Amino acid sequence: RAKDMGRNRFCFYTEDMNGKAMAKLDLEAALSRAIERDELLLHYQPKVDAHSGETVAAEALLRWNRAGVGLVSPGEFIPLAEHSSLILAIGAWVIDTACRQIRTWMDAGLPVVPIAVNVAARQFAAGDLDGVVGRALEQHRVPARCLELELTEGMLISNPQAGTQMLQRLRDLGVKVSLDDFGTGYSSLAYLQQFPIDALKIDQSFVRRIGAQPDGEALVDAVIGLAHRLRLRVVAEGVETPTQRDHLRRQGCDEMQGYHFGRPDAPEALQRRLAAEADLVTAY
Numbered sequence: 001r002a003k004d005m006g007r008n009r010f011c012f013y014t015e016d017m018n019g020k021a022m023a024k025l026d027l028e029a030a031l032s033r034a035i036e037r038d039e040l041l042l043h044y045q046p047k048v049d050a051h052s053g054e055t056v057a058a059e060a061l062l063r064w065n066r067a068g069v070g071l072v073s074p075g076e077f078i079p080l081a082e083h084s085s086l087i088l089a090i091g092a093w094v095i096d097t098a099c100r101q102i103r104t105w106m107d108a109g110l111p112v113v114p115i116a117v118n119v120a121a122r123q124f125a126a127g128d129l130d131g132v133v134g135r136a137l138e139q140h141r142v143p144a145r146c147l148e149l150e151l152t153e154g155m156l157i158s159n160p161q162a163g164t165q166m167l168q169r170l171r172d173l174g175v176k177v178s179l180d181d182f183g184t185g186y187s188s189l190a191y192l193q194q195f196p197i198d199a200l201k202i203d204q205s206f207v208r209r210i211g212a213q214p215d216g217e218a219l220v221d222a223v224i225g226l227a228h229r230l231r232l233r234v235v236a237e238g239v240e241t242p243t244q245r246d247h248l249r250r251q252g253c254d255e256m257q258g259y260h261f262g263r264p265d266a267p268e269a270l271q272r273r274l275a276a277e278a279d280l281v282t283a284y
């Protein structure tokens, strides 16, 4: 009996593994067709000025409207795409689509803020990011200052010399660069001073500690101080409560992003928000 049970369990286990492997293959096959099937879309989340509360930028966040499944979040498919060159096609699609969106807003005479797009490690390492960005800006006739790239520390530190050169080329194009999820990767303070970047984004795991644990503010306070000392802007991610907002504001954080100010949403939602804010200014 015990032997049977053991065998049954073993069978169950392998079937489960096969199921998982199959699901992964399915996911990969479906994802590889997502672009041609027009299943990818961008949501936009506002970044607000910490002092005025005005929307000063937005981050484009990728979504996959998978046939028969619904909206899939990037945490579920970006890591998979990163295992193959698929991430290059997806990454280029994101940059192109953000630029096309900016052009649409400009043509309609709507208020436009800089749009930040996330860049994957492999996309950065491929060495042609400046080419991809430059071509998208040119094709859609979008000023470089309207586009920002969010990179992570890891991609720069794995090859600091090539990373610095790419950052310089991006800077020459005129696009801004921020370090995303700052504090969670292989931070190297020595390199931080060497990289030509514009802003640090404090990861939400640090923001969550504000007012929630003893000395929970220590890290955010230190990062804000460090960034300003290096003449970098600081953006706090994942701001969800008035307590977090007030603390960050008191510490001189420059911009904030999080559910407290607005969730990622369809482009029309950002458009309405910017139009409403512009109306407030003219009415005043």
Ligand code: C2E
Binding pocket: 045, 060, 061, 062, 073, 074, 075, 078, 091, 094, 117, 118, 119, 120, 150, 180, 181, 204, 237, 238, 239, 240, 257, 258, 259, 260, 264
């Ligand atoms: P990220 O770049 O750090 O983006 C912030 C994530 O935090 C987003 O999750 C956003 O929806 C979420 N978020 C924003 N405010 C709050 C908040 O107040 N509370 C909480 N709990 N979460 C908040 P999302 O959209 O699921 O994206 C997850 C990650 O996927 C992103 O992290 C980014 O690393 C990656 N990603 C998203 N879009 C792209 C893309 O186009 N290309 C690449 N390579 N990666 C992307």
Ligand code: MG
Binding pocket: 059, 118, 150, 180
């Ligand atoms: Mg980001």
Ligand code: MG
Binding pocket: 180, 181, 201, 203, 237
């Ligand atoms: Mg982040």
Ligand code: MG
Binding pocket: 181, 203, 204, 237
């Ligand atoms: Mg994050």
